[in-house]
Amino acid sequence: MGSQSVTIFLVFLSSLAATSVDSTSRSFLARGSSFSVEDVSSSSSLLTSPDNTFSCGFYTVGVNSNAYWFAIWFTNSKEKTVVWTANRDNPVNGHGSSIALRKDGAFVLSDLDGSIAWQTNTSSINVHQAELLNSGNFVLKDPHGKIVWQSFDFPTDTLLPGQLFTKSKRLVSNVGHQMFSSGYFSFFFDSDNVLRMIYDGPDISSIYWPNVNLGLFQNGRTNYNSSRIAVLDDKGIFTASDQLHFNASDVGLGIQRRLAMDPDGNLRLYSLHDSSGSWVITWQAIGKLCDVHGLCGRNGICVYAPDPTCSCPPQYEPVDLTDWRKGCKRKFERTCNDSEFVELTHVDYYGFDLNFTQPASFEECRQICLQDCRCLAFSYRLTGEGLCFTKSALFNGYSSVDFAGIIYLRVPTRAQTSNQPTLNGSHLDCRSLNAIGAIEVILAVASWWFLFRKRGISASMEDGYHAISSQFRSFSYSELKTTTNKFKEVVGRGGFGAVYKGVLADERTVAVKKLGDVVQGEEEFWAEVSTIARINHMNLARMWGFCSEGKHRLLVYEFVENGSLDKHLFANENFLAWKDRFKVALGTAKGLAYLHHECLEWVIHCDVKPENILLDKDFEPKIADFGLAKLCQRSGHGSSELTRIRGTKGYMAPEWAMNLPLSAKVDVYSYGVMILELVKGIRLSNWVVDEHYSFGEGMTELMRVVRIAKAMIRSGEDSWVDNFVDPRLRGKFNRNQAATMIKAGLSCVEEDRNKRPTMESVVHDLTECEDDITLK
Structure with a gap:
């Protein structure tokens, strides 16, 4: 290798000892230079940006991996976080692979057998050197210092400050953590000049952000622009031509940042904690992860239990428990005749509607589905007038207490038990949980018993369905009076009222809090507690329901065994x-x-x-x-x-x-x-x-x-x-x-x-x- 040559070294994740920056490390690579993956042991094998923020070279995951990528990463982050990979879908071998800035101007990554895994389109340009800039941009320059090729024009899953995002670019998620192959989620400018996120999987494509239930202007966007351009600046402020604007919670200069399209389908802005090298989320596009489409595959349902979890509906089972993207498969043979329905409250599958009718009674909606062999389920909602949606496919399933509707899954009659309750929801008004409380109790107990205890479903499947069918709901005062044995056992007192121990009909032990000094009406009270109920975290006491009846205001929580601290x-x-x-x-x-x-x-x-x-x-x-x-x-x-x-x-x-x-x-x-x-x-x-x-x-x-x-x-x-x-x-x-x-x-x-x-x-x-x- 020539005296002007600089080797680029291999960096392992945090499981390997970090290599210190050597005084001989460079930020550029001269034309005519080449190096192989075996050169990583050299003390001068680090190509870094002048300020040492970024490093560039061969990158692998773990000690024993034989797959290598030509990548750029944050030098001082704890996991050496990768922001760009040249060959994300085509890793090269750990023996005999090489990178070269050829004399014809092409920057080429070659595999063990000499085949080209990746290269730049600069073979006809007089390239003088390759250089890693302080911005994290890997560039090729001509003898006059003009940039003739740059990695910023070919983003992978990450956008860095100062990197222009235009109509020809998109952020595509990795398939998983430290798995650099292209995933199914993308952030891009759509044909109408609006920034969107889409799930583009093997079976379907489905846009899920911004909110698909709102119009363009309701989402604070505009398509009245001829330029598709966006940028994240050094302060952590993102601005786009469609009027999308957001900023980091720690907005200001002097902080290393990255905007990433994550493997779970959420777009997040991160800031680097200098002393620890760890990343902190300072903004994210989606607050409720189940709003992301495609997470649980075909037929799957995303449910908060309490964290977002994939589950299968009754009479379905996972295709692969290790990969929920493959979804759920039927446990029965489909027929166009001899059909019945399984009811799931507060559950919906977005899209793939065969029809839209308004108004429609429940029975009319049911018959529309029964008379169409393509119909796999129907969704019925009462929001003033009956809304009927029949489904030709079951994708993007989610369970949410604020969804005012019910999905009815079509199954053969023989899959039902003879003494299962008749599913007839034509009288339901989903705006008021008081109206559906009794029916939910019947379904949560009877369906759970017949579908699982009687049919030997696995424990994980049982838990998943239980999470779907026993959502936050209203209780009557008499029901809670019975649950607590007439409020006999006091387990705590606080500023908001006394807490009593009780046992529900499904044998769950609960803590029932009687609230004092509550003056809200039923609708206002319901709105407030339903918002609290949507907050889910393992270190927060879970609310299971409430009672708002006359002067009585009560909250029903999970019972926590060891009491207060x-x-x-x-x-x-x-x-x-x-x-x-x-x-x-x-x-x-x-x-x-x-x-x-x-x-x-x-x-x-x-x-x-x-x-x-x-x-x-x-x-x-x-x-x-x-x-x-x-x-x-x-x-x-x-x-x-x-x-x-x-x-x-x-x-x-x-x-x-x-x-x-x-x-x-x-x-x-x-x-x-x-x-x-x-x-x-x-x-x-x-x-x-x-x-x-x-x-x-x-x-x-x-x-x-x-x-x-x-x-x-x-x-x-x-x-x-x-x-x-x-x-x-x-x-x-x-x-x-x-x-x-x-x-x-x-x-x-x-x-x-x-x-x-x-x-x-x-x-x-x-x-x-x-x-x-x-x-x-």
């Missing part, structure tokens, strides 16, 4: 072990981060405290009472005016007393108090107070502890952690985790809310030491 943390005996305290700290932070940043509705809890953190049988935390104070819609300033909301003295942030607009940082403050209590094992706050209390009262203990902790840290003494941690643990704790929790707690209780971290940042810091399980 305060009963274990402050107990004289059987207090929490260290591993459980750390688990509570991390899980609670994840739940709050979800409420603040990820869920469809932006929710400030407003009363984070040990009494509102429930512990399941494995001591995994579940946050209770979220959303009951007030649901806050996202605003341009990231805050919302909240007034007359009760909190708990000692856990309330200073801005409560200062009458400032409240943001998610009030929850960060309360979490800070709680995490310090987790470490120290004592109550640092006083008890209940309403909105009229003076903030300065009763803070002596917390302030004293904070001052002492900060002084100990400044002193630099090795024993400062030991002096802070709960002495009841007798030294059985992880020093690194304890130090991280204490420092996180201190930063969270800063009086200046602008100095407090976000919950996402706290999650990141705690996750960094999660695997350190050594006890002192």
Whole structure:
């Protein structure tokens, strides 16, 4: 190789030791140079951008892989995140493959047998050198420095700041994490000049973003433009000619970013956390992942249980449990005669409608399907007038409590049991859950029993159908009175009311909360609680239903076995072990981060405290009472005016007393108090107070502890952690985790809310030491 040649090295993922940047590394490659994949052991084999942000070369996944890509990646990201691959669908062999900038100007990637796996179209151009720029753009330049070819013109799944996105380009998802082959999801300018996302699978193509149920202008877009162009700038602001505009939640200069079409079909904007090398989601196109088409394949249904999960409907089974993109297959032979229907409430399959009739009665809709052999199912909705949609194919299935309709799957009569309830929904009004509660109980219990217990369906299939058929619903007051044995067993009391233990007819144990001081009418109350019910996360207590009957307002939650955190943390005996305290700290932070940043509705809890953190049988935390104070819609300033909301003295942030607009940082403050209590094992706050209390009262203990902790840290003494941690643990704790929790707690209780971290940042810091399980 010539003296001007620079080798490009192989970088492995985080499972391999990171190669340090050598002083001999270059950002360019001269014409006539070539190198093979075996050259990766050379200390000078790194091609980097001048500022070391990006690296370029051969890339493989794992230690033993023999597949290699010519790629560009972020040098300092934890997983060496790839932003571009030349040969994404055609990896080359780990032995004998090579890359060359030939003398004729072509940049060529050759496989083991000498065949060309990929090349640029520059063989007739006087190319002087190849260069990796600070922007992440890999370019070929002529002798005058003019760019004659650039990777920015051929994006894969990622758009970088400053990279123009035009009508000839599209972002295509990878098939999976660290699997670089082209997937099924794309982000592109459509023929009408509008940016869209589409699922383009082996069986169907289906646009799913922006909202397909709304018109162009309702989605805030326009097609009155002749130029199809968009760009993400260095501040994290995306602007497009169709009026699509969004920005990162941490908008500003000095942050490395990428916009990616992810393998799950969502478009997300990421920011790089400098100290850890981890990526943080700062914007995403779709809040509810089941809105993405094609996720669960033909006949499959996407259901929140609580996270998005693929499931098969009754009388169907997965084609391949390891790959839900293949969907579900029938367990019966289709016939055009001798048909019946299985009813699934709040379920729909988008598209493939054979007809659209309005108005139509339920029976008319049923007959339309029965008389058409192509009809596999029909969807019936009552939204003022009956709407009937008959389906020729079952794709894009989803289950959502806010879908005002029912899908009726066509199956042979012999697939039904003789004593199954008759499915006749012509009288249903899906705008009111009170009207469908009794029918849902019958279907959830009877269908579950007959379809699964009697027919030996697998446990995973049973769970999937149960998740679909037992959606959030309304309960009558008499039903909950029976469920709780006349409200006999009180398991908790809080600012919103008493909580009673009960058992539903399907043998699920529940916690029933009686609300006080609720003045909303039934429709308003239903609208609020249904929004809360759509919020799903493993660290949030799951709401299963409600009652709004006369003066009665009740909420029905999953029952969490080990009760609230305060009963274990402050107990004289059987207090929490260290591993459980750390688990509570991390899980609670994840739940709050979800409420603040990820869920469809932006929710400030407003009363984070040990009494509102429930512990399941494995001591995994579940946050209770979220959303009951007030649901806050996202605003341009990231805050919302909240007034007359009760909190708990000692856990309330200073801005409560200062009458400032409240943001998610009030929850960060309360979490800070709680995490310090987790470490120290004592109550640092006083008890209940309403909105009229003076903030300065009763803070002596917390302030004293904070001052002492900060002084100990400044002193630099090795024993400062030991002096802070709960002495009841007798030294059985992880020093690194304890130090991280204490420092996180201190930063969270800063009086200046602008100095407090976000919950996402706290999650990141705690996750960094999660695997350190050594006890002192």
